[in-house]
Structures are given as structure tokens and as C-alpha cells.
Amino acid sequence: MSINGDRGGLWGAPDDKTVLVMAGEIAVAVHPQRLVTPALGSCIGLTLWDAFTRRGGMAHIMLPAPADTRLGGLADRFASVAVPRLAEAVAVGTPRRRFVAKITGGSTMFGGDAGMASIGMRNAEAVKHELALLRIPLVAEDIGGGHARTMEFYLDTGLVIVRSYRYGIREL
């Protein structure tokens, strides 16, 4: 194992159309850009899409609410902060009622620890709850299980591609 060795996957050659969303971040993009968030474990990848303007946003959410940790850091890693913020960011010049949401992630990477085993599903529930408060319909999801996922979001068709080592490619 070498430091700075092979940078597999999309890290080899990220092209200029790809907007990477790292853990705890949100981002907004317009077609022909695409949004990608790598390696979702218990985290949730959320996409919001407006078909008319082909504009959308993505969030990589790590915890349900700030009460779950004492530490500072990125506020956008919490569902209760990131979901309203992302909706607001995508809603510039776009009515929010046109948004559709898709989510993936929320798996259990290590099963033997009570706190760790439940965090994925708690994240998923928190995101769904926030979406319901904003009246944004959740049109597709691929959550749970015990595997890691990478989420890609194409803004022309709203297609979400979920890649994992265990199940290959799934389209949402």
C-alpha cells in the first residue's frame, strides 16, 4: 500500500464537467455539468432536480441533526441544515414545486455496534422528513444494505446512476 499511489475510479481523470461533492458538502449545477459524490456509506446522497431549467443540486449528508455531535465543522453535513439550504440554492429562478428528489446511501458498513448500525437509516429518515416539510416529492431511492455507493447525477434527464462494487450499476 503506497501513499499517493493509484487514484482509482474517477480520481484518475476528473473532467471539467464533473462537479465533485465531498462528504458534508452541497453543490448546485446546470446541464451539461454533472454532479458526483463518491463513497457513500452510512451517509445519504440527495439530489434535487428541476426538469425545466435542467438545474439541480446534490448534498452528501452525514448525520441527521447538529445534536448528534458536539463538534464544529461543516454545517451542511446535517440533514436538518443541508436539505433546506440545498432547496434554497437550487430554487434561484426556479419554483420549488417543480423539484423532484432522489436519495441513495444509508447503508451499514460495520454491523456490530449499535450506534453505528442505525446511523444510516436514521440519516435516511431525517432526509425524508426534511423533504416532506418542504413538500418536495421523493421519486426514487436506493438505500440501506451493507455496501458503499457512488452517486452520479445527470442534469439533462435527471438520471441518477448508483455505482457499487457489490451490485454494479443501478439507475434511479
Next chain:
Amino acid sequence: MDPCTLTEIQIDALGEVGSIGAGHAATALSQMLGMPVDIDVPDLRVLAVSEVPMVLGGPESLAGAVYSRLLGDLGGGLLFVAKRDGLLGLSDLLRSRAPGTSKSLGPAEEAIVTHAAAVLISAYLAAIARLTGLSALPGPSQFAFDMLGAILTGVTIQTGLKAENAILVLTRFSTQEMSVDAALFYLPDPDSLEVMLGRLGVL
């Protein structure tokens, strides 16, 4: 405790803990195998947890990991990470088979690697406990084989570590026949880091 505020002498002290820990782990491995195991620590650094996937091949790179949460006076977790070849090599070593015999990572390989990693983790932890005079116990070890980024964020969320330090010890265990590359991480929670630095006399 902010990683940016760690002084050079504090980083040195943490690095020393890491290398002594790896030495203990090699001794344990050599006792398990009944043959001498050399240990080489090609790289040792203290870095922010968010940087860890980047230095080990990117968040999407496939890796096997054994995680053990710390119980006792110190909080945080210990993580053993190796690539597929390393896990298969370790499995061959432990079953005293010729290197390259294990071809796939099935339940048997997974179990033997998890147990071996648990011993290495305990040995590492014993070094930390001895140096600091604190009680530190390993929790049950859990195995995962998937994207490195997902494994690490899962662990850091659980220990409440976002944007905090990891002590990364890249380790090469070699016997006469073969060598296994692995990484051992100690992820102290911020309070424990402070306690540990205090005990090491560099706070």
C-alpha cells in the same frame, strides 16, 4: 482539539506512539506465526481524517478494513486497512500456506483476517496504554470490504471525529517468504487526544 494547532513536538510524540504500537503488533504477529516477522514503517504521519482516503488511493478505492472502537479511558477507534492482496497474503501466512494460495476473500479468509487484525489492534493499543498509563480496551472487531471513503466516514461519524486527526502508520510486515502491506490508524476523539498529549508530557 484542532489538528491545525498541533505543534511539531506533539506530532512527533504521536508519531512515536504510532511506531511503538506497530512494533508491538509485529511482535504479536511473529508469535502467532511462529517465525520472525520484520516490521518496516515506511511512512508515518498525523493527518486530518478527511485526507486519509486521498493518500490511500482515493475514496472509491477498494479496501478491506477491520474496525475496533475503543473502550475504557480513551475514546475513538482503531482501524486496520489493507488492500485485497494484503488480506489474501495475511490469510496465507496465518494458515502457513504458500503465498498466493488464497484466491478469493470468502468467509473463512474474512474470519481469519479479522481475528489477526484484532490481535494487531490490541497490540497497538497496549503500546498506547503503556505509554500513557491509561486503560484502553478494544471493542469487538468488525470487518468491511468496500470503498475506503465510505468505511472511513462511517468510522469517523461514529467517533464524532469530523475534521479531526488520524495517526496513520503505514506498515510492512515481512517474513522470509512474503510481505504484507497494511495501514493501522489510530483515530483518537478530540478529548482523548488532549488527555493523551497531557500524559505524554507535550500538551
